[in-house]
Amino acid sequence: MAWNEPGGGGRDPWGGGPKGGGSGGPPDLDEVFRKLRDQINGLFGGKRASSDGDGPSPRGPGSVGIGLLAAAAFIIWGLSGIYIVDQGWRGVELTFGKHADTTEPGPHWHWPWPIGNVERVNVEQRRIAEVGYETMQGQSRPVPHEALMITRDENIVDVRIAAQYQVQDPFLYLFNFRMPEETLKQVTESAIREIIGKRELHFVLTEGRTEVARETQRLLQEVMDTYETGLAVVQVAVQDIQPPEEVQPAFEDAIRAREDEQRKINRAQAYANELIPRAQGQAARILEEAQGYREQVVARAEGDASRFDALVAEYRNAPDLMRQRLYLETMEEILGKSSKLMLDSEASQSLMYLPLDKIMGGRTTTGMGQQQPLANIDVADERDAVTPTLRARDALRDRGTR
Template sequence: MPDNNSPWGPKGSGDKGGSPWGNGKKPGATGGPDRSPDLDNVIEGFKTRVRSGGPRRPNKGGGGGGAPNFSIGPFGPLGIAAVIGAVLLISTSVYTVDQTERALVLRFGDYVRTEGPGLKFKLPSPIETTYKQETEIIRKDAIGGNDASSLMLTGDENIVDIDFTVLWRISDLADYYFEVDDPAEAVRAVAESAMREVIGRNELEGIITTDRLAITTSVRDLMQDVLNEYKAGVRVVEVQLQKADAPDQGNVVDAFRDVVDAAQERETTINQATAVQNDVVPRARGDASEILQQAEGYRDSVIAEAKGEAERFNLIYEEYRQAPVVTRQRMYLETIEEVYAPAEKIILDSNDSGVVPYLPLDKLGANRPRGGQ
């Protein structure tokens, strides 16, 4: 019985070279008339294959060939599409954020939230998309060098060659991403502008010598204020002044080196004078204090002695007023005692006994000093 399920139509038993283009014989060959394929059998075979879920497998022992059965199982094409869609949905809904990163979540292009490190979930793409950026690393921008941006005008109308480095990091990823078109370039522009403003308020000598730290601190604070006004989402960590010298043109460098050398010599002279002052002034102050103490001691002794004499005179006067004769006699005796105490004395009896007193004149001057004649 012919197999009508073949897409090429029924086969004859003697037809061994079946072909959709004819009866299997080459055109012009002998053996019978040419036949065209049976279109109705082709259409019927195709309908049967669709209703059965695919082409039927050929019988192992039967004749008549057929296409192999490519059945996709009980789920069908819709099941496979559902599985693929689920895999894609999960893959676009789960993402991870590293420790040094932050992630922006955008819903149809509008900012929704900022996510920190870890495993995160979102609505599948293209409903929600993410933008991840490293925010915990320190970025470094070097400004200056050999270009014109390194030459700046000081407050005393001199030119100084400045090279400096700005260290910064992202503090607010949403502001960094949405508020400024090119945040990195904005940081460079603000840094150069702030440095020029601070340099314009200072003199050249201080810039190249002692005011370097104050200048970098002022530039950092000014940069932070301007970037906050722009809502750039950037925090300035540090400004490092690499070079602050006079320009290389002409003899300017040599002149400023002479100025620096003169300033150093001035400092050396001042330090030496300060050392001498610290040695001489304390010694002079000590001598002055000693003289003052001696004068005060002499003053106190004179005053005390004078007060004692006055008090003694008052006491003697009081005694004299009560007994004038006795007091005069006592004063006379005390005075004679004071006058004659150190002198050599010869005591003679005032009574007239008729005896001529013997005076040893050779003994009287024995105890006198040789120069006291």
């Protein structure tokens, strides 16, 4: 049956149900909102609407509700002061705009806004200040007004340098100096210009790069500490030092000539390092040999002098005997080096066998000067081969001994 037909019970889809407010219809939204408003007004001491429709009725203030709401709001406000500092970062706490503390990584609490505030600073990130060039989207391009510098010998050089730095003091970095990073870049350019201006072009282009970077870092750190920027210079790296593009071919020729010169100097130095120790060794050996020869000659001379003194003493005691003895010893020494054999013809027999191999040391000299061994000869009595000269010598020795 349609809602507008007779007998439909007065049902209206836009109405609140049957006239008179039957229990089977949907709830009245106005009534629901009115009850909710009355409850909120009751918490805060507002006026409550009358149930008979004559108007709102007064009610006392809801102090308990206000207290609970204020406590909840204060707890939420206090919890908003909890913050966490990540690893590698530092937290700078401010209370009424004044520095209160610098916190380490971890959870912390501070007065929430508007009483306090926290600024977080990354102290492990390495930042780079580029002088003479700039990097954009992975590509670098030169900056001529920063790169061109003049040396002490009034030459122009193109310098590109990068200074790496970190935040050392977060509070000084944030509040003690305005634009510290831009200041560091300008100070870097000023420092490198001062260092380059005190060096000559040849030194800067060859072996002076390390010294230029080291001195620039030292000077830059001194200025940053003086300004109290809170930045620490980690490293200064020279990216490139070269003459201007217009004169590069001439400088390359000069550099090649200097390299050839240095190579020849190194080669000569290596040869000298090889030759000088050898000569020093030979000189030391010659000195040692001379010293040994000197000691040998001195010792031999001293021995001869001592022996001569002993012979003089014996000669004074028995001049004739010592004269004969010296003569025989001298002749023995002289004839002992000769290959000839002297015999006494009167005392010799008609036939005798001489052990020449034993008398002459087992070897004899041929006409060509070659040494050949003699054949062994059986001798009955070797004492018969002793010459009268040797017998006389032995007799004189025996007599002198007695």
